[in-house]
Amino acid sequence: MMTPRIRKEVDEALFAFVDRRRPDLLAVSPDLAPLLDALDSLLAGGKRLRPQFCYWGWRGAGGGTEPGIVTAAASLELLQASALIHDDVMDSSDTRRGQPSVHRRFEELHRRESLLGAAEPFGVGAAILLGDLCLAWSSQMYESSALEAERLARGRTVYDRMRTEVMCGQYLDVLEGARRGGTVETALRVVEYKSAKYTIERPLHLGAALAGAPLPVMEALSAYGRPLGIAFQLRDDVLGVFGDPAETGKPAGDDLREGKRTVLVALTAERASPAQVEVLERHLGDPALDGAGVDRVRTIIEESGGLAACEEMIERYADQAAKALADAPLTSEAVKALEDLAVAATSRQA
Amino acid sequence: MMTPRIRKEVDEALFAFVDRRRPDLLAVSPDLAPLLDALDSLLAGGKRLRPQFCYWGWRGAGGGTEPGIVTAAASLELLQASALIHDDVMDSSDTRRGQPSVHRRFEELHRRESLLGAAEPFGVGAAILLGDLCLAWSSQMYESSALEAERLARGRTVYDRMRTEVMCGQYLDVLEGARRGGTVETALRVVEYKSAKYTIERPLHLGAALAGAPLPVMEALSAYGRPLGIAFQLRDDVLGVFGDPAETGKPAGDDLREGKRTVLVALTAERASPAQVEVLERHLGDPALDGAGVDRVRTIIEESGGLAACEEMIERYADQAAKALADAPLTSEAVKALEDLAVAATSRQA
Missing domain, CATH: 1.10.600.10 (Farnesyl Diphosphate Synthase)
Structure with missing residues (x-):
């Protein structure tokens, strides 16, 4: 059974991509760390179904075992992260994958740091922006996969x-x-x-x-x-x-x-x-x-x-x-x- | 003064791109028409500063007058539309460019059609999704410009x-x-x-x-x-x-x-x-x-x-x-x- 190995490779590609973004974000400001923490926590869960279907669509059509396909496939998980984060805002969901949803995490940060204004819109704002970032990163990750330009x-x-x-x-x-x-x-x-x-x-x-x-x-x-x-x-x-x-x-x-x-x-x-x-x-x-x-x-x-x-x-x-x-x-x-x-x-x- | 002509070309490229998406969306469902209407209304305003700076960065560096650059530059306006739509949700703004903000438009649609549930979260949900669509379309438009792959x-x-x-x-x-x-x-x-x-x-x-x-x-x-x-x-x-x-x-x-x-x-x-x-x-x-x-x-x-x-x-x-x-x-x-x-x-x- 090949799927567990592919799932592991997808995870590695995904976390490697996010880890490469990390120093750039923290160089802009250490205040961006909670965005990365929230993303790490969300990406820790999930069955990676979409990347696996993508990978086996490729292999089924005769594609080889070059690592670029795993990166391109794993980018779907960032698209999905974006959809989940925004979906949870729209549904006012408290939890996702057994963890607090992103907007609730940032409400909690607002309370913990005694920030000004209401906690709820702060959480919603942060979640909208993190979802946007994941959407932008999904295409960035796709394009960064080492597959040929025509592919x-x-x-x-x-x-x-x-x-x-x-x-x-x-x-x-x-x-x-x-x-x-x-x-x-x-x-x-x-x-x-x-x-x-x-x-x-x-x-x-x-x-x-x-x-x-x-x-x-x-x-x-x-x-x-x-x-x-x-x-x-x-x-x-x-x-x-x-x-x-x-x-x-x-x-x-x-x-x-x-x-x-x-x-x-x-x-x-x-x-x-x-x-x-x-x-x-x-x-x-x-x-x-x-x-x-x-x-x-x-x-x-x-x-x-x-x-x-x-x-x-x-x-x-x-x-x-x-x-x-x-x-x-x-x-x-x-x-x-x-x-x-x-x-x-x-x-x-x- | 060249900038008014470029601005007009940017507008044409932008509206042409959106118009090409229109039949596909309406084929999925005529219920998607309000998303297109809201986008049309938002894109009717704006100074197109970002596309113009992009265009003149290109020309300043010796780029020619091929139309592909206008398309690539105009895609920035969709990125900006996404940012404005989401920004207005985060700030609870009522208006944008002299029109109701997107989330308020959809609140109004909710009331007009006597839909179930609260109007406000309906408006917010629609605006989050239209902002996401604009973000996705901005990279789609950029990639669809007829510039060489290496560029x-x-x-x-x-x-x-x-x-x-x-x-x-x-x-x-x-x-x-x-x-x-x-x-x-x-x-x-x-x-x-x-x-x-x-x-x-x-x-x-x-x-x-x-x-x-x-x-x-x-x-x-x-x-x-x-x-x-x-x-x-x-x-x-x-x-x-x-x-x-x-x-x-x-x-x-x-x-x-x-x-x-x-x-x-x-x-x-x-x-x-x-x-x-x-x-x-x-x-x-x-x-x-x-x-x-x-x-x-x-x-x-x-x-x-x-x-x-x-x-x-x-x-x-x-x-x-x-x-x-x-x-x-x-x-x-x-x-x-x-x-x-x-x-x-x-x-x-x-």
């Missing part, structure tokens, strides 16, 4: 599309959460752009484009990556409601308090009785929802058949991905690695 | 440094605003990174690096750009307190309400009586500061000699820039354009 130019087209897709998908997600009458269909459209393409299909395409893959390979990666990406997000939705906080790194029920209009919620709403829908609508998005309320919503999701329908969808999409992979014109080593990654991306453990 | 690689080093500097400078600015006992020296350090380098020196360096300028040219551009950048920001500080809202596009006294610890404020605090300092500290950062309060602070800034000291600094730095420019190893056409830009950047009119 990087080919990959850039995918990278550009992916960034636009994920940002637009996030906006559609915010909008969906603020609208009445979301359906399974509208929730799936959000999943497609915000999460499925961004997490799996585009990283695969990025690696393959860097390797110079022909169209049939790109299409085969889509046939595998698109359903797997949906299955990944549906699993994430289920874990967001039923997952163990020790594993998800998020308090139980956070997704419910944030009022996320997930496919799981839409499947439940379709199947629930009017009385159950009333409870669901009342609890979803209630920032003060307590443990008993979370339990009530969980029961509705289970008893309505919403959970079973969601698990069935996950299985169906994961099967579709597996079948597509079996037929894909990829190297056998990559097929094996992508099988393992499919399991990791849809596993019942966070 | 773009040289320029990228400057671009990367500039982005990191402005984001770190912004954080230091937020921190400075939250600390007691700011001095002229600490305020100037913020100015250097957040504004001076970002607005003038780095755009000049970017153009020159793209043109393949040798070290003496880069140093000459610094000798001109660094003091001019400081003069630019000090002028901005003065306009932030005394400027005509019709010209600045910001309500009178906004900088005071936000509690900005500008060099102007530090110069005033150094010169004011204890009683004046007490009034100054009480009013600075008061979000409810009314017109009478703004007038009281203005009077203190004038009577203490803070304003005169600031005007003197502006003149000194602008003179220093002018002298450096006279000796600079640049083409005479560029020297003339940079003289005009120096006037535009430090003019008493916004």
